[in-house]
Amino acid sequence: MSVSISNCFSDLLCQEDSSGVLSGESPGCSSDLDSPACVEESIAVFIKDERHFVPDYDCLSRFQSPSLDAAARLDSVAWILKVQVYYGFQPLTAYLSVNYLDRFLCSRRLPQTNGWPLQLLSVACLSLAAKMEEPLVPALLDLQVEGAKYIFEPRTICRMELLVLRVLDWRLRSVTPFNFIAFFACKLDPSGDFMGFLISRATEIIISNIREVIFLEYWPSCIAAAALLCAANEVPNLSVVNPEHAESWCSGLRKENIIGCYRLMQEIVLDSCRIKSPQILPQFRVTVRTRMRSSDLSPYSSSSSSSSSSPNKRRKLNQSLWVGDDKDNPEE
Numbered sequence: 192m193s194v195s196i197s198n199c200f201s202d203l204l205c206q207e208d209s210s211g212v213l214s215g216e217s218p219g220c221s222s223d224l225d226s227p228a229c230v231e232e233s234i235a236v237f238i239k240d241e242r243h244f245v246p247d248y249d250c251l252s253r254f255q256s257p258s259l260d261a262a263a264r265l266d267s268v269a270w271i272l273k274v275q276v277y278y279g280f281q282p283l284t285a286y287l288s289v290n291y292l293d294r295f296l297c298s299r300r301l302p303q304t305n306g307w308p309l310q311l312l313s314v315a316c317l318s319l320a321a322k323m324e325e326p327l328v329p330a331l332l333d334l335q336v337e338g339a340k341y342i343f344e345p346r347t348i349c350r351m352e353l354l355v356l357r358v359l360d361w362r363l364r365s366v367t368p369f370n371f372i373a374f375f376a377c378k379l380d381p382s383g384d385f386m387g388f389l390i391s392r393a394t395e396i397i398i399s400n401i402r403e404v405i406f407l408e409y410w411p412s413c414i415a416a417a418a419l420l421c422a423a424n425e426v427p428n429l430s431v432v433n434p435e436h437a438e439s440w441c442s443g444l445r446k447e448n449i450i451g452c453y454r455l456m457q458e459i460v461l462d463s464c465r466i467k468s469p470q471i472l473p474q475f476r477v478t479v480r481t482r483m484r485s486s487d488l489s490p491y492s493s494s495s496s497s498s499s500s501s502p503n504k505r506r507k508l509n510q511s512l513w514v515g516d517d518k519d520n521p522e523e
Contacts, residue, residue, distance in 0.1 A: 230374065231441070237370045238443035241411050244290065244365035246297040260309075261404050267292060267313040268402050273337035274317060280325055282398045283369050287320035288313075289401045290365050291355060299358045307341045314343060315351035323363055368397050368415035375419050378440040385426050392422035400459060409452045412444060417452035421460055 268289050275285040292313060301308040314335060321328045331345040343351075356363075376389045396418040400406055406414060416437045423429040434453050438446040 234371065234374050234441050235443070237366050238412055238441065241366040244294075244362065244367075245410055246293045246407055263309050264292070264296070264404060265402055267309055270310075270337060270339065271313060271317050272398070272402075274334065277337050278329060280321060282394050283367060284317075284320045284324045285398055286367050286369070286401060287323060287363070287365060288317040290367065291316040291319060291359060291363070293407060295355055295358050299354075310339065310341045311343055311347070311351050312355070314339070314348055315355050318348060319352055319355060319363060366411055368411045368418065369394070371412050371415035372419065375416055375437075375440050379419055379423055379432065380429060385429060388426065389419055389422045389429075392425065393418040396421050396456060396460060400456060403459065405455065406452070409448060412441075413448045413452050416440065416444060416449050417456050420449075420453050421456045424457075 271288045271292075272285055274280070275282075275288075295312060295316070301312065314331075318328070318331060318334060321334070331348045332342070335342050372390050372393055376386055376393070377383075380386055380389060393415070397414060400414075400418075409417070417434075420432065420434050420437060423432050434450050435446050437449050438444045
């Protein structure tokens with residue numbers, strides 16, 4: 192059964208008039224959002240505008256220099272992903288959070304490249320992204336979970352949110368790879384047999400790769416195309432797809448960039464598979480089972496382990512810091 196591109200993409204479109212106010216019709220393509228021409232035009236607009244929602248061209252080189260701390264960024268992104276899983280946020284929420292974080296860091300210098308300023312920025316970016324995409328947003332205090340090193344007052348976070356909005360020029364509705372995934376998936380699999388898997392797997396690859404600062408070099412459309420090509424490698428019927436053909440999916444894509452991003456993703460995906468799937472010898476499993484004793488199931492063993500972990504829990508609580516508004520606030 193064939194699936195049309197318009198059916199894959201119609202639910203992602205938003206009708207606006209020339210002034211940006213929601214209206215009943217879109218100026219370029221009447222009221223029929225199922226029109227393939229309308230879908231193609233929307234993708235062309237995303238391609239044209241995506242350059243305005245990515246960090247500056249020299250951002251990658253700055254992360255590779257002392258001016259920005261790539262390791263501190265990695266910690267911030269890891270924390271954002273933990274909170275995303277904790278609350279069940281959409282993948283787009285996590286991606287937008289990191290997008291705001293990177294755009295801010297490449298436009299404004301923090302008092303220090305790690306520590307509480309970066310943590311405060313991470314909380315503010317995640318809060319703004321959640322407000323943009325999530326139907327239910329936790330309170331600002333409740334958002335600071337999953338090993339947050341510092342705890343900030345809500346009004347301190349709100350001030351940081353305003354600073355982020357000013358630095359980003361209030362442009363939070365970013366163009367992301369998720370604007371292209373459904374459209375590219377239809378191009379890659381016109382029959383629609385593997386559509387669900389391709390979109391789901393490509394989303395996983397994109398989210399896992401936002402930790403890597405090297406992907407700041409590529410634009411959202413290129414990342415979406417490369418992620419779908421990586422996902423297609425896991426489908427026998429689609430594994431023969433040539434990455435060079437992705438350039439024909441829409442105008443504005445560059446073959447060299449797609450191939451470079453695709454190869455980089457392939458390396459990271461293969462490395463993560465090796466880490467997640469260590470080889471375990473069957474003899475070892477048998478040996479472990481034969482050494483199990485009834486005493487190992489004793490309630491004393493569980494109580495001792497819980498008591499030994501309690502000092503660590505107390506230590507984590509003692510290490511948390513409450514940052515008030517009367518000091519250590521972000522610059523106005």
